[in-house]
Each structure stands twice: as C-alpha cells, then as structure tokens.
Amino acid sequence: MNNILTKSVWRMRNKDDFKAGQEVNAALIPTGGTSYQLYVPSGGCHNACIFCNYGFNHPVRREKILKRVEHICKFLPRNVETLILESSGSFLDDREFSEDLQYQIMGIVARTNVYRVQIETHYKTVTYEKVKKILEILSGHVVAFEFGLESANDATLSIYNKDIDVGKLYQVVLNCNNLGIETSLNVMVGAPLLTIKEQVQDTLDTVKHILRGCPENTAIVLFPLNIKDYTLVKHLYNQGRYSAISHWEFIEVLEKIPRNVLDRIYISWWGNRYNEFHGKKAIIHPKSCEKCHNQLMDFYSKFVNAKSVEEKQKLVEKISMVSCECRDDYEKEKESQKIDKDIWQRLAEEEKKLIDEFDL
Ligand code: SF4
Numbered sequence: 001m002n003n004i005l006t007k008s009v010w011r012m013r014n015k016d017d018f019k020a021g022q023e024v025n026a027a028l029i030p031t032g033g034t035s036y037q038l039y040v041p042s043g044g045c046h047n048a049c050i051f052c053n054y055g056f057n058h059p060v061r062r063e064k065i066l067k068r069v070e071h072i073c074k075f076l077p078r079n080v081e082t083l084i085l086e087s088s089g090s091f092l093d094d095r096e097f098s099e100d101l102q103y104q105i106m107g108i109v110a111r112t113n114v115y116r117v118q119i120e121t122h123y124k125t126v127t128y129e130k131v132k133k134i135l136e137i138l139s140g141h142v143v144a145f146e147f148g149l150e151s152a153n154d155a156t157l158s159i160y161n162k163d164i165d166v167g168k169l170y171q172v173v174l175n176c177n178n179l180g181i182e183t184s185l186n187v188m189v190g191a192p193l194l195t196i197k198e199q200v201q202d203t204l205d206t207v208k209h210i211l212r213g214c215p216e217n218t219a220i221v222l223f224p225l226n227i228k229d230y231t232l233v234k235h236l237y238n239q240g241r242y243s244a245i246s247h248w249e250f251i252e253v254l255e256k257i258p259r260n261v262l263d264r265i266y267i268s269w270w271g272n273r274y275n276e277f278h279g280k281k282a283i284i285h286p287k288s289c290e291k292c293h294n295q296l297m298d299f300y301s302k303f304v305n306a307k308s309v310e311e312k313q314k315l316v317e318k319i320s321m322v323s324c325e326c327r328d329d330y331e332k333e334k335e336s337q338k339i340d341k342d343i344w345q346r347l348a349e350e351e352k353k354l355i356d357e358f359d360l
C-alpha cells in the first residue's frame with residue numbers, strides 16, 4: 001500500500017472515529033432487484049482504500065447481533081434471491097469478528113430459503129479450511145464470494161491504495177470455481193487523477209483482463225465511484241481535485257463493453273444507495289441533470305432485473321440513443337481534458353499535497 005495515502009486515510013479515520021464508528025446493529029439493506037445485504041457491524045477493515053469508509057471500528061455485541069440476525073432472517077422479504085453477508089470490511093476476517101460468530105450467522109442464514117448466499121470478503125481471508133466449513137454450513141444454498149478488484153491496472157490500484165495482487169486474487173477465484181463456489185469481482189469506474197477517457201479505458205481494460213484471466217462464469221460488477229463522507233476521495237473533492245463522475249460516463253462504459261458478454265456484467269451503487277449509518281447526505285452520487293435523471297434510473301433498474309443478454313443489449317442500445325444537454329456537457333468536458341504528465345507523476349504530486357494538508 002502507498003505509505004502517504006495510507007497515513008492520510010488513517011488521519012481522517014482517527015479524526016472522525018467518534019462520528020463514524022458508532023454502535024450499530026445488524027441490518028437488512030436492499031441493494032437492487034432481488035439482492036439484499038445482511039450487514040453485520042464489525043471491528044472495521046484495516047486496509048485503507050481511498051474511496052471506502054468501512055474502516056471504522058463498530059463495537060461487536062455478539063448476543064445483540066445474533067438476536068437481530070435471527071429476527072431479520074425470520075422476516076425476510078419474499079423476493080430475496082441473493083443474501084449478501086457483509087461486515088464493515090471483510091466478512092471472513094477474524095480480526096473484525098470471531099470465526100465462531102461468522103459461522104453462527106451463516107448457520108442462521110442456512111435455515112432460510114434464500115437461493116444464493118454471497119459473502120463479501122477480501123480474497124486474503126479465504127482459506128481452504130474455511131471454504132470447506134462454509135460449504136458444510138450452507139449446503140443446500142448456492143454459495144458465492146464477492147471480491148474487490150477495482151482495476152487490473154497497477155497505477156490505478158496504487159491510486160485507489162488497494163492492497164491486492166491480481167494474480168493471487170485470480171487464483172483464489174479459480175480455486176473457488178473448482179469447488180463449485182460462484183464468484184464476482186467488483187470493478188470501479190472513476191479513479192481520481194485520471195482523465196475521463198483514461199477512467200473509461202481503465203474499466204474496459206479491466207473487464208477484458210477478467211474475461212481473459214478468470215473462469216467464464218465469474219460475474220463482473222461495475223460500480224461508479226460514489227463520493228462518501230469519511231474517505232480520502234471526499235477530501236480530494238473538498239479540495240477541488242475530484243468531482244463526481246457523470247452517469248453518462250458509466251453508460252459509455254456499458255456501451256463499449258462487447259455486447260456478447262453483457263450477461264456477465266452487473267451494476268451496483270448507481271445512485272440507489274445511501275450510507276445507512278452515516279446519514280442520507282453522506283454520499284454524493286454520479287451526476288446528471290433533472291431532465292434525464294428518471295430515464296437513467298429506469299435504465300439501471302431494468303438492467304439489474306434483466307434476465308437475458310438480449311434484454312441487456314436492448315436496454316443499452318436504447319439508453320445510448322438518449323440525448324440530453326448534460327450528456328453533451330459530459331462529452332465536451334471529456335474532449336477538453338488534457339494532462340501531459342504520466343499517472344505516476346500525478347500520484348507523486350498528489351502525495352506532496354497530502355503531506356502538507358495532513359501534516360504528515
Ligand atoms: S474497499 Fe475493501 S479492502 Fe478497501 S478499505 Fe474498503 S473494505 Fe477494506
């Protein structure tokens with residue numbers, strides 16, 4: 001991880017811990033379509049990705065959590081197909097809460113009739129022993145793992161301060177696949193310090209990289225970067241060095257992905273999610289104008305619910321035809337951006353500013 005970015009993130013977290021690291025209980029959060037997230041508070045991620053606000057330490061009250069999870073699972077909405085197990089970091093990280101509590105929660109979930117149980121976790125937390133135990137507890141359900149990749153490009157990963165080795169992550173994906181576990185990889189759109197064209201290209205290159213390097217049933221989940229409170233990205237935004245991406249950029253990515261692989265593409269956090277524990281205003285979504293906003297939201301929700309590649313193709317073709325002033329503005333901004341420094345130089349300059357701003 002980058003030393004300066006990591007220190008800056010922890011300076012922010014330590015400053016805001018009293019606001020963001022409150023005691024919260026387990027909760028059920030709709031994430032779009034038939035997917036719901038079962039959030040369980042934890043000791044917080046020890047990594048320091050610049051876009052993420054999961055690093056806060058929430059007290060883990062075992063009995064309270066188990067009681068709440070029991071209640072949630074008893075009254076699940078009828079349409080739940082996928083239940084995503086999520087903590088304030090990685091669900092399988094024993095640092096965040098004990099292995100025993102992880103299995104007890106899975107045991108409660110195992111008694112529901114949800115089709116798929118998806119576990120969001122860092123690939124480094126997955127071991128063969130854990131996988132065997134999980135498959136045993138959740139037998140009768142489809143088991144899936146969701147991993148953060150964000151980008152397959154080294155420079156972009158450094159900007160995100162993402163602590164992963166892409167080759168090792170793909171090996172874990174392959175091992176899971178061989179054991180009958182479904183996998184999905186999260187990919188971000190909108191890295192700071194990149195121009196719009198570079199951001200789009202970075203995502204397209206990453207999609208191509210996954211298609212080449214992972215089993216063919218690995219799902220790819222695209223996220224436009226949301227600017228969340230208590231993140232370094234929010235600091236960059238406050239300093240005028242980052243702004244929310246346009247919805248039209250996200251649409252451009254979807255348009256440029258080869259149509260025949262759209263069945264493997266899913267989307268998340270397109271403007272339908274809030275920071276449940278940090279207040280509704282603690283997040284800045286991708287931007288568009290009021291005239292096209294409803295059309296975009298309609299597109300996203302239909303895309304999420306689409307059942308076939310043909311349906312997704314038609315939806316993408318339809319939204320591509322929409323014209324709007326804010327789309328023209330997006331195109332103009334994209335064409336006007338010119339930076340003559342390479343990405344590593346830009347990162348080095350950013351580090352100097354952060355040293356100054358955070359007094360490192
Ligand atoms: S993105 Fe994942 S690894 Fe990075 S800080 Fe957030 S929870 Fe941790």
Ligand SMILES: [Zn+2]
Binds near residue numbers: 288293325
């Ligand atoms: Zn518009």
